[in-house]
Amino acid sequence: MSAVDHPPRVPETALDTTSRLAARIAERVSGLPGPPRIDELLARTLRGNEFTTLLLHGLRQRARQRTFGDVREQALRSPMVQASAVDARRMHALDGVLLECARDYEAVELAPVEPLGNAACVGIDPNNVLGTARFAEVASDPSMGLALHAACVRRREPSRGSEALRWCASQRVLRLQPFDRPGYSPHFRLFALATSARSSQAAGDDATERRSLLEHLTVWAELAHRLPGAGFDVAGARVVLSDTRLVAAYLRARSPGVDVERLVRGVKVHRPESAREALREAGVSEARVDGDWCDDPVVRDLPEPDRERARALRDDVAKPLQARFPQLGIGYDLTRLQGLNYYRGPFLQIYFRHENGMDLPMGDGGAVSWMQELLSDWRQRFTISGIGSELLVKLFSSKEKR
Structure with a gap:
């Protein structure tokens, strides 16, 4: 074996702090009645600091046993640790744009x-994010980082009260759900916008x-x-507006007794066709409207409060946007x-829309309830x-730019 495969080791000592603490925790746990099963031990029995100490001890010892060859082999087989294929200058x-x-x-800069x-907390399965040994997780969406930033700003600067605060961020994130589409990788860069504001009403109005x-x-x-x-082959853009309450109302009207929660659970982000399959299983036809959806039967048949929400979304968002950007496609x-x-x-x-005519989904957005939970303030x-x-x-x- 070469020296590269067997680098010199940092000498260990019997007085190593992490090892000593880990041994003390193990001794305490061994004295518990039972003792608890390993899965219960990790999930519930250990105190937070003990859990972290044991993980750090285990990972530290395993890291010390690895060679450059081990690291190289993992880098070759794991896309999670490989560099992005995108050109950094592009x-x-x-x-910049x-x-x-x-x-x-x-x-x-998050x-x-x-x-x-x-x-x-926002409904993402922990299996789809990379947890660390120090009670943290690798960022999976800049929107969540911006929410924490906003909450901290609101706490530190209460004088900014009802002022609308706006942030943007470009961040490389990591997600661990399966991706089998060409060009996709576990880590990638997203650009996000976030607005934090305090409404004059606690609930019911979406004007803000x-x-x-x-x-x-x-x-x-x-x-x-x-x-x-x-230098990008973009020939146009299109926006599709919706409202979660209108969607739920439409689904229940078209398929009485449908379990909307169960329907949504069957939709997988990495399988776009899964939404169409779920609708078909529920016996609901897709309802997409390119014109004014308030004149469409799919909206006219809904209760008046829902029709009012549809009108507000059209009048407050679609109409002013279309007036400023006449070439922008807007649908519902x-x-x-x-x-x-x-x-x-x-x-x-x-x-x-690409110059070759393909229409490609590039992003989404909407209202979320995170700040209400973070600040215990329903406004x-x-x-x-x-x-x-x-x-x-x-x-x-x-x-020519690639």
Whole structure:
């Protein structure tokens, strides 16, 4: 074996602090009645600091046993630790355009990790994020990092009370759900917008969220307009608006007795066709409207409160957006299942059209209830949206720029 495979080891000592603490914890646990099974021990019995100490001890000892050869082999087989295939200069150029379009938003450089459980709090399975040994997890979405940032700002600066605060961030994130589509990798860069505001009403009115969504969509529409001049083959953009309550009302009206929660659980982000399959299983036809959905039978048949929500989304978001960007396509979807349990109220999808004619989904967004939970204040409103900026570089970079 070469010296590379067997590097010199850092000498260990019997007085090693981590090892000593781990031994003390093991001695305490061994004296418990039972003793508890290993799965119960890790999940519930150990105190937080003990859990961290044992994990650090185990990982530290395993790390010391590994060679450069072991590290090399893992790097070869695990996409999670491999460099992105995207050209860093093209990524940098796109970030520059994005930051210019989001000039009214404070740009934040987010931390690469978040508190453990952050993803689970917003409904993401912990198996799909990378937890660390120090009660943290690798960032899986910049929107969640921006939410924590917003909550901290609100706590530290209460004088900013009802002021609408706006942030944007470009972040490389890691997700561990299965991806089998070409060009996809576990880690990638996203660009997100977030608006935190305090509504004059505790519940029932989405005017604050609609204003925020209009501002977000103005950024994305301007981005689509600027991209061709920056060397990207973008020929146009389209926005699809919806509302989680309207979707739920439509599903129940078309399929009485349908379990909406169960229906949504069957939808997988990495399998876009799963939403269509779930609708078909429930006996519901897709309801997408390209014109004014308030004149469409799918909305006219809904109860008046739902029809009013549809009118408000049209009047407060679609109409002013269309007036400013006449070339922007705007449609509506009453059967959008993706994100139905993630967003609360108005939500949207963003599509960019390639010069070859393909219409590709590049992002989404909507109102979420996270800030209400983080600050225990039901007047808080938080609106997010984002696009797959790295995917945009991969799919839309002009050939001469690649």
